[in-house]
Amino acid sequence: MEKVVGVLQKYGCAKENLIQIMLELQKLSGNNCLPKDWVAKVAETLELPLSKVYGVITFYSMFHTEPTGKYFIEVCKSGPCHIAGAENVLHMLEKELGIKPGETTPDGCFTLTKSSCFGACDIAPAIKIGEKVFGNLTKDKLKEIISSCREGL
Amino acid sequence: MEDIKILSARFGKIKPDSVEEYINAGGYEGLKKAVTMQQEEIIEEMKKSNLYGRGGAAYPTGIKWEQAYAVKKDPKYLVCNADEGEPGTFKDKRILAEDPLLLIEGMTIGAYIMGAKEGYIYIRGEYSAIQRIVKSAIENAKKAGYLGTNILGKGFDFDLHVVSGAGAYVCGENTALVESLEGKQGRPRQKPPYVKNCGLFQMPTILNNVETYSCIPCIVNVGGERYSSFGTEFSGGTKLLCLSGNVVNRGVYEIPYGLTIREIIYNLGGGVKDGKKLKFVHLGGSSGSCLPESLLDTRICYDDLKKNGLSLGSGAVLVVDDSNCVVDYLKAVMEFFEEESCGKCTPCREGNQRLLELLEKLSQGRGTLADIEKMKSIAQTMKMTSFCGLGQSAPTALVTLLKYFENEFIEHTAGKCANGKCSMNSKGVN
Amino acid sequence: MDMINLKIDGLDVSVSKGTTILEAAKELKIDIPTLCYIKKLNEVGSCRVCVVEIEGKRGLQPACVTNVSEGMVVSTANKTVRETRKNILELILANHNRECLSCPRNLKCELQKLCNEAGVDNVYYEKKALRSPVSASLSIVRDPGKCVLCGRCISVCANVQNVGVIDFAYRGPQTAVTTPYEQNLSENSCINCGQCIEICPVGALQEKDDTDKVWSAIDNPGLHVVVQVAPAVRVALGEEFGMPVGSNVEGKMVSALKRLGFDKVFDTDFSADLTIMEEGTELLDRINNGGKLPLITSCSPGWIKFCEHNYQDFLDNLSSCKSPQQMFGAVAKSYYAKRADIDPAKIFVVSVMPCTAKKFEAVRDEMQVNGYREVDAVITTRELAKMIKLSGMDFTKLPDGTFDGILGESTGAAVIFGATGGVMEAALRTVADILTGKDLQDIDYKEVRGLEGTREATVEINGMEIKLAIVNGTGNAAKLLDKIRAGEANYHFIEVMACRGGCINGGGQPIILDKSKTEEVRQRRAEGLYGIDRSKEIRKSHQNPEIKELYADFFEKPGSHKVHEHLHTHYVKR
Ligand SMILES: Cc1cc2nc3c(=O)[nH]c(=O)nc-3n(C[C@H](O)[C@H](O)[C@H](O)COP(=O)(O)O)c2cc1C
Ligand code: SF4
Ligand code: SF4
Ligand code: SF4
Numbered sequence A: 001m002e003k004v005v006g007v008l009q010k011y012g013c014a015k016e017n018l019i020q021i022m023l024e025l026q027k028l029s030g031n032n033c034l035p036k037d038w039v040a041k042v043a044e045t046l047e048l049p050l051s052k053v054y055g056v057i058t059f060y061s062m063f064h065t066e067p068t069g070k071y072f073i074e075v076c077k078s079g080p081c082h083i084a085g086a087e088n089v090l091h092m093l094e095k096e097l098g099i100k101p102g103e104t105t106p107d108g109c110f111t112l113t114k115s116s117c118f119g120a121c122d123i124a125p126a127i128k129i130g131e132k133v134f135g136n137l138t139k140d141k142l143k144e145i146i147s148s149c150r151e152g153l
Numbered sequence B: 001m002e003d004i005k006i007l008s009a010r011f012g013k014i015k016p017d018s019v020e021e022y023i024n025a026g027g028y029e030g031l032k033k034a035v036t037m038q039q040e041e042i043i044e045e046m047k048k049s050n051l052y053g054r055g056g057a058a059y060p061t062g063i064k065w066e067q068a069y070a071v072k073k074d075p076k077y078l079v080c081n082a083d084e085g086e087p088g089t090f091k092d093k094r095i096l097a098e099d100p101l102l103l104i105e106g107m108t109i110g111a112y113i114m115g116a117k118e119g120y121i122y123i124r125g126e127y128s129a130i131q132r133i134v135k136s137a138i139e140n141a142k143k144a145g146y147l148g149t150n151i152l153g154k155g156f157d158f159d160l161h162v163v164s165g166a167g168a169y170v171c172g173e174n175t176a177l178v179e180s181l182e183g184k185q186g187r188p189r190q191k192p193p194y195v196k197n198c199g200l201f202q203m204p205t206i207l208n209n210v211e212t213y214s215c216i217p218c219i220v221n222v223g224g225e226r227y228s229s230f231g232t233e234f235s236g237g238t239k240l241l242c243l244s245g246n247v248v249n250r251g252v253y254e255i256p257y258g259l260t261i262r263e264i265i266y267n268l269g270g271g272v273k274d275g276k277k278l279k280f281v282h283l284g285g286s287s288g289s290c291l292p293e294s295l296l297d298t299r300i301c302y303d304d305l306k307k308n309g310l311s312l313g314s315g316a317v318l319v320v321d322d323s324n325c326v327v328d329y330l331k332a333v334m335e336f337f338e339e340e341s342c343g344k345c346t347p348c349r350e351g352n353q354r355l356l357e358l359l360e361k362l363s364q365g366r367g368t369l370a371d372i373e374k375m376k377s378i379a380q381t382m383k384m385t386s387f388c389g390l391g392q393s394a395p396t397a398l399v400t401l402l403k404y405f406e407n408e409f410i411e412h413t414a415g416k417c418a419n420g421k422c423s424m425n426s427k428g429v430n
Numbered sequence C: 001m002d003m004i005n006l007k008i009d010g011l012d013v014s015v016s017k018g019t020t021i022l023e024a025a026k027e028l029k030i031d032i033p034t035l036c037y038i039k040k041l042n043e044v045g046s047c048r049v050c051v052v053e054i055e056g057k058r059g060l061q062p063a064c065v066t067n068v069s070e071g072m073v074v075s076t077a078n079k080t081v082r083e084t085r086k087n088i089l090e091l092i093l094a095n096h097n098r099e100c101l102s103c104p105r106n107l108k109c110e111l112q113k114l115c116n117e118a119g120v121d122n123v124y125y126e127k128k129a130l131r132s133p134v135s136a137s138l139s140i141v142r143d144p145g146k147c148v149l150c151g152r153c154i155s156v157c158a159n160v161q162n163v164g165v166i167d168f169a170y171r172g173p174q175t176a177v178t179t180p181y182e183q184n185l186s187e188n189s190c191i192n193c194g195q196c197i198e199i200c201p202v203g204a205l206q207e208k209d210d211t212d213k214v215w216s217a218i219d220n221p222g223l224h225v226v227v228q229v230a231p232a233v234r235v236a237l238g239e240e241f242g243m244p245v246g247s248n249v250e251g252k253m254v255s256a257l258k259r260l261g262f263d264k265v266f267d268t269d270f271s272a273d274l275t276i277m278e279e280g281t282e283l284l285d286r287i288n289n290g291g292k293l294p295l296i297t298s299c300s301p302g303w304i305k306f307c308e309h310n311y312q313d314f315l316d317n318l319s320s321c322k323s324p325q326q327m328f329g330a331v332a333k334s335y336y337a338k339r340a341d342i343d344p345a346k347i348f349v350v351s352v353m354p355c356t357a358k359k360f361e362a363v364r365d366e367m368q369v370n371g372y373r374e375v376d377a378v379i380t381t382r383e384l385a386k387m388i389k390l391s392g393m394d395f396t397k398l399p400d401g402t403f404d405g406i407l408g409e410s411t412g413a414a415v416i417f418g419a420t421g422g423v424m425e426a427a428l429r430t431v432a433d434i435l436t437g438k439d440l441q442d443i444d445y446k447e448v449r450g451l452e453g454t455r456e457a458t459v460e461i462n463g464m465e466i467k468l469a470i471v472n473g474t475g476n477a478a479k480l481l482d483k484i485r486a487g488e489a490n491y492h493f494i495e496v497m498a499c500r501g502g503c504i505n506g507g508g509q510p511i512i513l514d515k516s517k518t519e520e521v522r523q524r525r526a527e528g529l530y531g532i533d534r535s536k537e538i539r540k541s542h543q544n545p546e547i548k549e550l551y552a553d554f555f556e557k558p559g560s561h562k563v564h565e566h567l568h569t570h571y572v573k574r
C-alpha cells in the first residue's frame, strides 16, 4: 500500500491522472495487474466512485484485473499483420506454449493474447512481449524468442 | 522526383533528444523566426501553406487555428494527438522517436500563437519506450531555454507534458482523447461544442496530429507559399506515408503531394512482393477505402482522391496481393472495429458485431445473397448514424471492397473461396 | 428571446434558440421516438433511435441533442429515416433477451413499444454477445441480457441519488452497465431506492419479486396473515388497471386484499400516525432539552442507508423512531397479538409498499420485536397489482371495502406521508397543538408542500420559531447536509425522502411508460393524497382514536420505556 500512496502523491492525487497512476501501479505490481485493494485505495483517495474507476480499468486494454504471465505476449491481428501471416504466428505460439489466446501457461510464465495494431506494420507479422516488439517473424525466429524468454526466467 | 525532406530530414542522423544536435541540424529556426512575427501573420502563412491536418480528417490547419485564435477564453490548451492507432500507420512513431524536438518546436510555435501555457502530448501506451525519449527531449528543451518559462527571452511560457494512453484506438478521436486526458473512459463527447471552444477541462483546446505540428516550423521558416509549392495546388507540402503489406520495401516515406499511388508502390516500394499481383490497396488505414488496380494512377492529393471516392486518412498504404481473399481480410478489419468500438452508440457497437457475424457466415460457406444486402444496409446505417468517426468509417473497407469485388462475395455464398483462405466449414455457428 | 424558424416534415415552426429538434417537433405534435433520452437527466445521444434527416447535412442527426438552427429543413419519418430507425432497433433487439411473454415489463416496455411501432418483427442475426447473468439483491434484480445500454440508470444513481454504484464498463461487444467487479448490489453502497428501475426503459431492472412468499403464507392455514398498505400505494395502484393517474383506489384495494385471502387488512397510515406521535415528541424533547439538532426524519430506508454510508457524522441527528412500516410490524406482533389473542409466532406481516428499499429495511437486524421479525414480507405496488391480476379480479369493478380495526384507523396527517413534505406537515399539526395546547383549525402548512427537490420554511408556533427543510432525492439531501457541515445552513427539523417527490414516486410504484410525463404523474399522485387528507374528518395524528387507545392500553405515553423497546431503533456505520 505504500507503493500506492507513493504513486498517488507523485501524481498529486489528481483525478485527471487516474490512467497514469494505474499504468504506473500495474508496472509496480510485479504481476502486471491491478490488485483490487489498490484500485479501491486509488478510488478512495481520488474521491472517485469505485464504479468509475472500474469502468476505466476495464475500458482500456492495457489494464488487467487478474495477474498475467511474466511474459505477456500480444499477437497483432490487425489488417497489415493479418495479410503477413499473423494467423500462422498465433498458431505457432499456441502450439509452442500449449495455450490459447487469453490463457496463461500453468507455470505462470507466458500469457498469450491477440491485440490491435501497435504500429509495427513495417515488420509484420509482429508480436509484442511486454514493451518489446519483435517483427518479421518466422517459425525459427519465434522459437528462438520463446526459448530466450524461458532462459531469462 | 524532387527529393524534399522536411519531416524526415533528421531521422537517424541526430541523437533524438539532443537540443544541440537538433539545432546544428537546422532545428529551432522556425521558432526563432516565429517569435519575431505577429500571431496573425503566422496564421496567415499557415493558411497560405495549404496544410491539411495529417491525423486523418484533413481539416485545413490554418483555418482551424484562425478559429481557435479567435476564441476569447483562457486558459487555452495545446494538445498533440500521438495516439496513432490506425492499423497500418507508424509515421508519428518515427517523428516521436527520431526527431521529437521538431514536434516540440511546432507545438511551441502554436503556444506562442495561442497564448497557451500548458500543452499535452498524448502518446499511445504501446509506445512506452518512445514516451521516455519525448520526455527527455522536453527536459532538454527546457534546460536550453526553448521551453518552460521566458522562452527565448521573449517572455512567454509554455510547459509540455507527456500523457500515456492505455490501449484504446478510439482515443485518437478528438473528444475521446480529451476525455482520456482527463483520466476518464475514452468515450467521445457530443459535438458541438467543439474542442476549440470547449475541450480539455472545458477550456478552448487546439488539438492536432504529431505530423501536423511538425510541419509548422518549416512553414514559418520558408513561408506558406514556398511550403505549399512542395505539394500540389490543393495539398501543400509533403506527407509521411506508411507503406506496408505485400510490398518489397515497407517503411515510412516522405513524399511531396502529387505522386500517384502506383509510383509509391512501384518506385518507392519496389512493387509487390514475391512476384505476385496486386489485388487492392487499402488506403488510409483500416477506416480508409480500398481501391483496385484501376485506380492506382490517382495522385496523392486530397482533391484527386476525393474525386475517386478515396481519402488519404493517416497516410497508410497497405498493399494486398492476389493471394488474399476479401472476405477473410475484412474479417480481420471488422474484428478490429468490433473490439475497438467504445460501445457508446448502438450502430457502431452492434453494427460491427453484426457485420463480423455475416462475414463469418460467408467465410463458413453459409452466407447468402440476402446477407450481402443486409451488410450493405447495416453499413449504411452505421455510416449515417454513428456517434463518432470510428463507427462512421468502420464499414468503409467493406463498402469499397463490395463495390469492386462483389463477385468474390457472391462466390462465397456458393461455398467457394478462390484463394482458399476461408474455411468453408459450415459446422457450428461460431 | 431569439426565435428560430424551421420546417419539420413540411410544417413551419418557430421556437426559441437552444431548442432541440425533438422539442421543436413536439410543438407540431410530432413525436420523434427516443430511447436513451431523458430530459435534463440523460441527454447523451447514444441510442440513435431518434435520428432525423436534415437537409444539407451528411448522415442523420439525433433529434434529442441537436439544436435547431434558422432555416433548417428536417424530415423525421422519410424513407431513409424509417429504414435506418428500423435497422437500429433491430440491432438493439439482436443482443436482447427477447422474453416479452414472461417479462415483468411486458406492455410497459419502451423498447417493445418502439419495435412495435417501427414494425421490427424479425431479427436477422444469430449470435448473442455474452452478458453477465441475472443478479438479485434484496431489493433489485438486474438482467444485463435485457439492458439496452442507455445509461439512464447510471445517471439517476449518480446524479439524482448521488450514489453512483453502477457505471459503464468494458467496451465493444462487452460494454456493460455494472457495479465494480460485478458485485451484487447488496455488497456495496446501493441504497435500494429503485429509482434505477423506474427510469429503465426495459425489463433490465426490476424489483426482487416476493409475491411467492406472500402466496405461500396465505396458503398456510397455520398462519394469521395480516397486511398493511403504505399511503402512496392507494393513489398509484389504479394506474396498473388503466385508471386515471392519481385516482384514490383505497376502497377497491382493501376489497382486493380481502379477496386475496389476507386475514386482516390494516393500514400503514395507522402507524404513520404513531410515528408522528413519537417523532413529534422527540422533536420537542430535543429542542427543549438541548438534544442533537437538526432532527432528521427516518422513515425512508433508502435515505437511512445513504446516511449510514456517506454521512456518518449525522447518524445522531436521525430520529430514533422506526419507520411506519416497522412500527406497524412491532405493534402487530405485540399489542395486536395480545388484543386478538394470537401467538405472535403465528402472525405473518406483509407490507405493500411503494418502495423497494422497504424490502431491505424489513430484514435489518434491528427490526425485531420480542425476538420476532416485525415484517415478514414486503411487496411493492407493482407486485400487488400482479397478484390481483393473477387472481382474475376485475379491479375497477370491485366494491369499496374498509380497513380492519384496531390497526386500520388513520388521519389526514398520515396519508400525506406519501408525498414529500407530508411527514413535516403531519408533525407540525401535532407539535402545534401540543405547544399551544389548543385544537388548531388552520392546519394546511402550504409552505412545506410542493415537489421541488429542496424547500425551506420557518414556522412560528406559540412564539417558538422552528426552522425547517424538506429534501427529496438523496442527491439533494447530500447537498443540504454539505451545507450544514460547512456551517452555511442550520435547521431544527429536516424531512428527507430518498426518492424525488417522495414515496409517490418510489422505486416500487407503477412504471410510467412515457417518461416525459413523470413530473405530471408525480403531481397527480401527490394531489391524490392531499385530496384524501382534505376529505378526512380527523386530520391530526394525535386525534386518531385507535392511536389514543393504543397508548392508553399498551404504551402509556409517547417516549415511554415500552415505546422505546418497541418503536425506536439505532443506526450503524457502513
Ligand atoms: C476513431 C478515430 C481515431 C483517430 N485516431 C487518430 C490518431 O491516432 N491520430 C491522429 O492524429 N488523429 C486521429 N484521428 C483524427 C482526430 O480525431 C483528429 O481529427 C486529428 O487528430 C486532428 O488533428 P489534425 O487536424 O492535425 O489531423 C482519429 C479519428 C477517429 C474518429
Ligand atoms: S461510433 Fe463507435 S467509437 Fe464512436 S461513439 Fe459510437 S460506439 Fe463509440
Ligand atoms: S424488456 Fe421489453 S422487449 Fe425486452 S423482453 Fe421485456 S418486455 Fe420484451
Ligand atoms: S437502487 Fe438506487 S442506489 Fe441502488 S443502483 Fe438503483 S438507483 Fe442506485
Ligand code: SF4
Pocket: C146, C147, C148, C149, C150, C151, C152, C153, C154, C177, C196, C199, C200, C201, C202, C204, C205
Ligand atoms: S439497466 Fe436499464 S436504464 Fe440501465 S442502461 Fe440498461 S436499459 Fe438503460
Ligand code: FES
Pocket: C033, C034, C035, C036, C037, C044, C045, C046, C047, C048, C049, C050, C051, C062, C063, C064, C065
Ligand atoms: S434518444 Fe436521441 S440518441 Fe437516444
